[in-house]
Amino acid sequence: MRHLILIGCTLLLGACAMKQKVLDASAVSMTHYSIKEGQKLEEKGMVSGRFCTSSDHKGTMGLMDEAIKDAQKTSGVDFILNAAFYQEGSCMSVEGTGAKIK
Numbered sequence: 001m002r003h004l005i006l007i008g009c010t011l012l013l014g015a016c017a018m019k020q021k022v023l024d025a026s027a028v029s030m031t032h033y034s035i036k037e038g039q040k041l042e043e044k045g046m047v048s049g050r051f052c053t054s055s056d057h058k059g060t061m062g063l064m065d066e067a068i069k070d071a072q073k074t075s076g077v078d079f080i081l082n083a084a085f086y087q088e089g090s091c092m093s094v095e096g097t098g099a100k101i102k
Contacts, residue, residue: 015030019093023064023085028094032070032078040102047075047098050090063092071098 035041049071051063064085071080076096086093 019086019088021084022087022092025083027079027081027099028068028083028096029079030065030072033102035101041079041081041099042102043081044075044077044098044100046095047071047077047080048093048095049074050093052089052093054088063087064094067092067094071096 026028049069051066051069051070067085068080068083071094072078075098078101079099080094080096081099083094083096086095
C-alpha cells in the first residue's frame with residue numbers, strides 16, 4: 001500500500017510540472033505591429049524565450065508578452081514566426097522561427 005501512495009504522489013507531482021501547449025500563432029512581436037509595404041522578412045533560425053512569475057504572484061497575466069520579449073532580446077529578431085507557446089508551472093515559453101525585417 002505504501003508503494004502505491006508513493007507512486008501516486010510521484011505521478012501527481014510530475015503532472016503538475018508538465019509542459020502544456022497553450023497557443024499557436026503565425027507571427028508575434030513585441031516591437032512591431034506589422035511590416036510596411038515592400039518590406040520582407042528574412043528567417044534567422046529557431047528562437048525561444050521564457051518568463052516565470054515569482055512564487056508570490058497570483059495568476060498568469062503577462063506571461064506570453066514577456067516570453068516574446070525575452071526571445072526577441074536574446075536573439076535580436078523582429079518577429080517570431082510559427083510561434084508555439086507552452087506553460088510549465090508558473091513559466092511561459094515561446095518557440096518558433098526568428099525573422100528580421102529586410
